[in-house]
Amino acid sequence: MDKKRLTRILAKADRQEVAAMAADILKTYRPVILKEPGKTLAMIKMREPVKQSLFYIGEVIVSEAVVEIDGARGVAVVMGDDSEKTLDMAIIDAAVNKGVFTGMETLLALEKGQNDMVMRENAMHLKTMVSFESMDQEAPDDLNAFKKAQL
Amino acid sequence: MAYVAVSGGKEAIGESIRLLDFYRSGTDKDVEVEAVENKLSLLVDRIMSEAGLYSKTYAALALKQCEGSLEEAVFLLRAYRSTLTRNYYTDTVDTGAMRVVRRISAAFKDITGGQILGATYDYTHRLINFDMDGESPAELRRRMTAALSAQAPEEVVPCPRLSDELRKEGLIDSFDEDNRSPRDVTVKMLEFPAGRSARLQTLSRADAGFISGLAYSALRGFGQVHPTVGELRCGYVELYVSYLPDENESIFIGEILITEVECFNAADDKDRLKLAVGYGAVFGRNENKAISMAVIDRELDSGGPYPTQDEEFVLTHGDSLEMNGFISHLKLPHYVTFQSKLDSVRKTRVAGNERKL
Numbered sequence: 038m039d040k041k042r043l044t045r046i047l048a049k050a051d052r053q054e055v056a057a058m059a060a061d062i063l064k065t066y067r068p069v070i071l072k073e074p075g076k077t078l079a080m081i082k083m084r085e086p087v088k089q090s091l092f093y094i095g096e097v098i099v100s101e102a103v104v105e106i107d108g109a110r111g112v113a114v115v116m117g118d119d120s121e122k123t124l125d126m127a128i129i130d131a132a133v134n135k136g137v138f139t140g141m142e143t144l145l146a147l148e149k150g151q152n153d154m155v156m157r158e159n160a161m162h163l164k165t166m167v168s169f170e171s172m173d174q175e176a177p178d179d180l181n182a183f184k185k186a187q188l
Numbered sequence: 189m190a191y192v193a194v195s196g197g198k199e200a201i202g203e204s205i206r207l208l209d210f211y212r213s214g215t216d217k218d219v220e221v222e223a224v225e226n227k228l229s230l231l232v233d234r235i236m237s238e239a240g241l242y243s244k245t246y247a248a249l250a251l252k253q254c255e256g257s258l259e260e261a262v263f264l265l266r267a268y269r270s271t272l273t274r275n276y277y278t279d280t281v282d283t284g285a286m287r288v289v290r291r292i293s294a295a296f297k298d299i300t301g302g303q304i305l306g307a308t309y310d311y312t313h314r315l316i317n318f319d320m321d322g323e324s325p326a327e328l329r330r331r332m333t334a335a336l337s338a339q340a341p342e343e344v345v346p347c348p349r350l351s352d353e354l355r356k357e358g359l360i361d362s363f364d365e366d367n368r369s370p371r372d373v374t375v376k377m378l379e380f381p382a383g384r385s386a387r388l389q390t391l392s393r394a395d396a397g398f399i400s401g402l403a404y405s406a407l408r409g410f411g412q413v414h415p416t417v418g419e420l421r422c423g424y425v426e427l428y429v430s431y432l433p434d435e436n437e438s439i440f441i442g443e444i445l446i447t448e449v450e451c452f453n454a455a456d457d458k459d460r461l462k463l464a465v466g467y468g469a470v471f472g473r474n475e476n477k478a479i480s481m482a483v484i485d486r487e488l489d490s491g492g493p494y495p496t497q498d499e500e501f502v503l504t505h506g507d508s509l510e511m512n513g514f515i516s517h518l519k520l521p522h523y524v525t526f527q528s529k530l531d532s533v534r535k536t537r538v539a540g541n542e543r544k545l
Contacts, residue, residue, distance in 0.1 A: 097243065
């Protein structure tokens with residue numbers, strides 16, 4: 038599982054779900070905290086589609102923490118100010134890097150639930166997909182009609 | 189302009205600050221931060237956008253602290269933000285991959301990916317719902333949770349941009365990716381002419397009322413005539429930062445809700461016409477601000493004699509903190525400058541009276 042996927046699951050998970058996975062690791066390992074959980078900012082870089090240039094839309098508050106388990110480093114950066122969750126995420130990352138993480142099935146189950154919820158929300162929104170009927174025959178109904186009119 | 193330092197008033201100022209609590213104490217009922225965050229989310233979105241800081245909880249808390257004053261809440265967020273380090277820059281956000289919750293076009297009826305109305309007040313009757321006064325929040329939540337659970341899951345499919353299709357047809361100018369580092373107006377002061385990155389950042393942080401008024405003036409004739417909203421989309425984009433132990437990997441830090449708009453105008457292209465595009469992108473669900481930003485972006489590109497086409501006018505007068513701070517300073521002691529004005533007025537009146545005699 039790559040880092041993007043791992044961190045997406047953990048970031049979207051509840052604090053308790055992450056804490057339970059970290060607690061399993063703590064039964065065996067004693068992580069060293071290299072950077073205590075703390076707040077910092079991340080500037081959000083965007084690409085605008087008109088001239089394909091970059092700009093900053095604004096910042097977001099994130100919490101960060103760094104730990105180490107037997108020489109394997111674990112890092113967490115996540116939106117919000119939940120110090121405990123951030124520390125737990127760093128512990129899980131360190132365990133993954135050390136190759137001792139045993140909660141992969143739990144992660145996959147969490148991901149399934151998260152994806153399911155997103156798809157249900159998506160279904161609610163897709164119900165508002167609209168089909169307008171043009172009352173003006175002159176108006177191009179769709180993009181293809183517009184393109185033909187240009188030719 | 190001149191100011192004068194004054195001393196004294198320490199006790200009165202202390203009592204004045206304490207009196208603010210009195211103005212928040214008119215009821216035993218509390219405004220819970222969680223409730224503000226979730227039930228006044230459009231206001232929270234506006235504050236985050238004008239503060240340039242995406243933090244729903246802190247925006248809600250700021251609103252509670254200052255009796256719902258928009259400019260005070262923006263001030264509080266900006267002030268808090270200035271106490272934090274900035275240790276990260278996100279990877280470039282791909283808004284093309286947005287998880288769309290609303291997407292409309294005023295240019296074409298049928299667009300690839302479809303028009304999704306999402307949640308909008310556009311079609312509501314603007315009648316006060318008196319039943320809402322006694323609404324049960326628990327019942328509302330139960331009803332909506334049940335509705336969500338009852339949905340058959342639908343795969344999320346990113347919607348292609350309408351402008352990309354028109355670009356393929358050669359109707360809109362195409363540009364290569366410009367990967368120059370953006371200017372950050374929170375670090376370096378604006379200079380004129382401002383680059384595109386400084387312009388977009390400034391407009392995105394601007395006071396919604398200010399840029400809506402400017403865009404309105406352009407629509408009414410003090411600028412180009414009536415652009416068309418080619419595409420308005422609102423949805424979630426994912427944020428990633430580099431993974432420190434291995435820069436080849438990125439980690440997910442969360443997702444934010446943004447509104448993005450592309451407005452189309454007809455523009456000269458040698459001996460024929462083309463479509464020119466104005467762009468707007470803001471935090472949260474804030475459609476009029478995003479549309480206004482797109483209108484002004486295009487106005488500034490076109491240039492001309494109107495205020496909306498004057499870069500310095502537009503970019504230096506729309507920041508909530510700066511504009512409200514400057515207006516607010518008029519309340520501070522101007523005793524010396526006013527005495528000077530008063531003396532001048534008195535002298536001219538005395539001189540005038542002498543001439544009459």
